[in-house]
Amino acid sequence: MRKVKILTVVGARPQIIKAAAISREIRSSFSDRIVEIILHTGQHYDANMSEIFFRELGIPDPDYNLNVGSGMHGEQTSLMIKGIEEVILKENPDAVILYGDTNSTLAGAIAASKLHIPVAHIEAGLRSFNKSMPEEINRIVCDHVSTWLFVPTETGLTNLISEGFPAADSLLFDDAKIKEKTDYSKNVQIYSNVQIDKTESFCSIDHPGVFHTGDVMYDNSLYFSELAESKSPVKELLREKLGWVPERYILATIHRDTNTDNYQRINSIFSALADIAEGRLNAQDGNITEKNADLTALVEVPIILPLHPRTAKMLKNSLEPELYERITRYGNGNGGGGVYLIEPASFLEMISLEKGAEMIITDSGGVQKEAFFYKKPSLILRPQTEWVEIVRCGSALLVDADYKRITDGYLLMSDKIANGSLQFPSIFGYGKAARAILEKIYITAKFVKAI
Secondary structure (H helix, E strand, C coil), X not given: CCCEEEEEEECCHHHHHHHHHHHHHHHHHHCCCEEEEEEECCCCCCHHHCHHHHHXXXXXXXXXXXXXXXXXXXHHXXXXXXXXXXXXHHHCCCEEEEECCCHXXXXXXHHHHHCCCCEEEECCCCCCCCCCCHHHHHHHHHHHCCCEEEECCHHHHHHHHHCCCXXXXXXXXXXXXXXXXXXXXXXXXXXXXXXXXXXXXXCCCCCXXXXXXXXXXXXXXXXXXXXXXXXXXXXXXXXXXXXCCCCCCEEEECCCHXXXXXXXXXXXXXXXXXXXXXXXXXXXXXXXXXXXXXXXXXXXXXXXXXXXXXXXXXXXXXXXXXXXXXXXXXXCCCCCCCEEEECCCCHHHHHHHHHXXXXXXXXXXXXXXXHHHCCCCEEECCCCCCCHHHHHCCCEEECCCCHHHHHHHHHHHHHHHHHCCCCCCCCCCCCCHHHHHXXXXXXXXXXXXXX
């Protein structure tokens, strides 16, 4: 039996984490059918943001590392395209797997499609509808040159259909049953309880297949949750990072250049964080009418912020002097309310911090979802989100970089916590997305490449 060879392209922390779900499933269930070659573009080159995740998540070391590093979008992407193209020509894979929406994704999509190698896009169909975001351009381009579009949510399917893609097949399934919308009554082969019709082999870049699989990050959240608790217990982690263990805390992450590199936005965000942490809010000054908001407003609460390298670089030169002093004065072992800046957290450490937090404030797409997975309310420091479902169900709020929206959002979510009104419906599948994706690629890849 000829193995299907796939080239996995990663370059940034979120992609490395997503790739863990696929690599793990290949090793556990597909090692006799699929061989994986891993290419790391080096888009994230800091060990705390990249290499540590390969070790911690149990992903094999990359077979290739382009070591591209940071740079202007055009320069960085062109170096990636050149390096990926050379690897594709050498390895001749049956498919290239791409994740998300970074410059590494864009480069992989261009290189593979130009060489007529089928592209599998994991996290297809997401849209923020804001093309000033480079990620929006990257994800749109990748979707439109992909052969397989693996979509995590119903909203993603709607987005693709509105852009002219065909209706999707559902590959959402649990351990016992696949939930198919298509009639597979003839010429069916069965692999690991997933039924796939061989007549689907016409799938190509001009006739792409769209598949609703759920989210590989939900796979990861289930798999790594217990591991994080055993390897990085939250109380031990807090004692190590802070020198003390707060009874309650908020977790925050800030890394997007639209926030860190904009004077007004970064000052507005950190002013809100400092006032929340130090208990300086007054619910009567805002538009909050919920019964318990005024009870939570004046209570100090530590905000723990693992510091992204970009954010760390910008703080001293960008923040007003008094604000900079406020958010840097809470050192190890201080105790009490305040913003606590710590070193970047590993993946397992982040899971422990997320699970222990009462609320999460972030501009990260991945952390938004992880907050939802662990049933934590979140404030999103962006004007739009590609994960609209978590906003619609009321577990997250879009607050952008606006001081009043952030502080009002904190009061509102505090009230929801107090009265138990938060809801976290099942919108990201059943934790089996990686298996569904690999089944589809394995069955169809050998036909696709022959077209």
